[in-house]
Amino acid sequence: MTHPVNSQKDGAGLGFRLTLPAQILVLFIAVFPLLMQLYISLTDWSPLTGATWPQAWQFWNSFANYADLLTDDRLWAALGRTLFIMAVCVPVEFALGLALATLFVDDFPGKRIAYSILIMPMMVVPAVAGYMFFMLFQSGGPVNDILSWFTAEPVAIAWLSAPNLALVAVIAADIWQWTPLMFLILLAGLVGVPDDQLKAAALLGASPLQRFITIVLPRMKVIIIIALAIRSIEAFKIFDTLFIMTGGGPGVATETISIYIYKITTQDLIWGYVAAVALAILIVLSVAAIWAMKRMAR
C-alpha cells in the first residue's frame, strides 16, 4: 500500500522511469550518430580504405572536406533545385488546398465520400505514388493521351527523359500527393471559424473576399503557419517519389539534396565527405529552426 504522503515522490520516480526508454532511444539516435558523423567528417575515410571506422583518424585531413563542400557545384545545384521544388510545390499545394477547403465548408450531397477520396493520395506509399507517376508520364501513358485530346494528334512527349519536363513531372507528383494534406489541415481550420461572425459581416455588406481577409485569415494564422512549416520541412526531404520516378536524372536534372547524398554515399563512397555535407545541412537546419521558433514565440 502506498502512503498518500508518498504519492508525489512516488510520481516523480515513476515519471522518470516512464520517460527513460524514450530518452535512451533519443540518445542512441542523436548523440552517437552525430559524434561519429563529426569524427569521420574530419577524415578521408571510406569503407573502401579497408580500415574500420574507429581507425578513421589515420586518414585525418582536418577541415578539407568542409572547404571542399563550399566549392562543390553539384551540391549547390542540388540545394538550389531542392529549394526550387519547395518554392513551387508548397505555395501551389497551399493555394489548391485552401481553394478546395473553402468548397467543403458547407454541407452538400456526397460530401463525405468526396472527402474520403480527396485525402487518399497522401495515404498512398510515396514510393508507390512515384511509380504511379512514372507510369503516367511514359510516352505512351495517359498524360500524353489526355494531351492528345486537345491537340487532336498523337502526343509522344518523353517526359522523364527531358531535363525540364522531368522536373515538371516530379513537381506534379508532389502536388498530387500533398495537396490533400493542405486541404485536410486548412479545412479543419476553416470549420473552426464561427459562422455567426461571417453572417454578421455579410449583413453589414462585406464582400466574400473582405470577409475572408478580415475574419477568416486572422483566425487561421497559426494553422496556416503550421501547415506551411510541415510541408516545407517534408518538401526539403523529398526523396521517395522522385527517386522512383527519375532516380535524380536525366543526368542530374532532378537531383535534390537527399538524392545527391544518397548517390555520393552509395556510388562514390566518399563517406568522410558525405558526413561533412550531412553535418553542414544539420547545422544549417538547426540554426534555421531555432530562428524560426524564436520568431514564432514573439
Place this chain on the structure above:
Amino acid sequence: MQRPLSFVIFRALAILLALAITLVPILWMVSMAFKPFSEWQATGANLTWFPKKPTLDNFRFLFGNSGSDLIVALDRTAAKPILSSLLSATIGTLIAMTCGTASAYGLSRFGSGKNLPLALIQLRLFPPMAVMIPVMMMWAFLNLMDTWWGLSLIYGIVTLPFAFWLMKTFFDEMPKEIEEAALVEGCSRWRVFTRVTLPMMAAPLAAASLFVFILNWSDYLIALLLTTRDWVTIPVYMASLSSSMTGQLYGTKAALGLIAAVPPVILGIVIQKHLVRGLTFGALKQ
C-alpha cells in the same frame, strides 16, 4: 448560409475535377495491375485505359507462378518482402507506441522529460538522409543490417515523435478526476496508469497505433539503406523488379504497388478524424 445557384454549380464542377485528378493515377495503376502481359509489355505504346482481358496473372506471377506468357521468372517472390514490411512496421509501431505512450504519460502527469518534446520535433525536422551514414555504420557494427529487428528498431525510433506527441495531447485532454479518485482509493500510481488510464485511452491508443503503422509501412529510404537482400521491404523489392533482361515489369510492379497501397488507404479512412491531429503533431485537433 444560402448560396447562389451559380456557386453550387461551380462547386460541383470544381470538386468533380479534383476527384478526377485524384483518381486517374490510382485507377491507372489498378488498370495496369489487371492487364495481361501482352497488354503492357509493349514499350509503353498502345496502352489502353482499361484492360481488354482483365486477369490476375500479375498477382500470380508475383507469388512465383510463371505460368503466364512471361518468359522470365522472378528469382524471388513477393511473399518475403510483404512479410518483411508487415513485421518491421508492426514491431516498429509497438516500440514507438510503448516508449511514446509511457514518456507522454510521464511528461503529462509528472512533468518528467521536459526536453523530449523539442528533441523529438528536431528528430523529425532533419532529413533522414543526413544521418544515414552513421546509422548505417552503427547498424553494421551491431549486426543489425538486413534484419527485421534492425529495421523494426529504426522504425520505432523515427516514428517515436509522432507516437509521443499524439499520446501527449490525448493525455493532456483527459480529465484527471478519475485518476485522482483511484489514487484516493489507495491504488499506486503505476496501477492507476495501467488499470485506469490505459483502458480509458483504448480508442486513442488504437488510432495513434494505426497512424504510426501507416508511417512505418510507407518508408522506402530507410529500408533501401538498411536492407540488402533477406529483409527488403515491399517498396525496395518493387524498385528491384526491373532489369536489363526483363525491362520494366509494368503490370507486375503495378500489382505490387496495389498490394502496398491498399492497407494504408483503408487504415487512413478508418482513422480519418484523427489524421489532422497526427499530421500536425497534435497541434490541431479536428
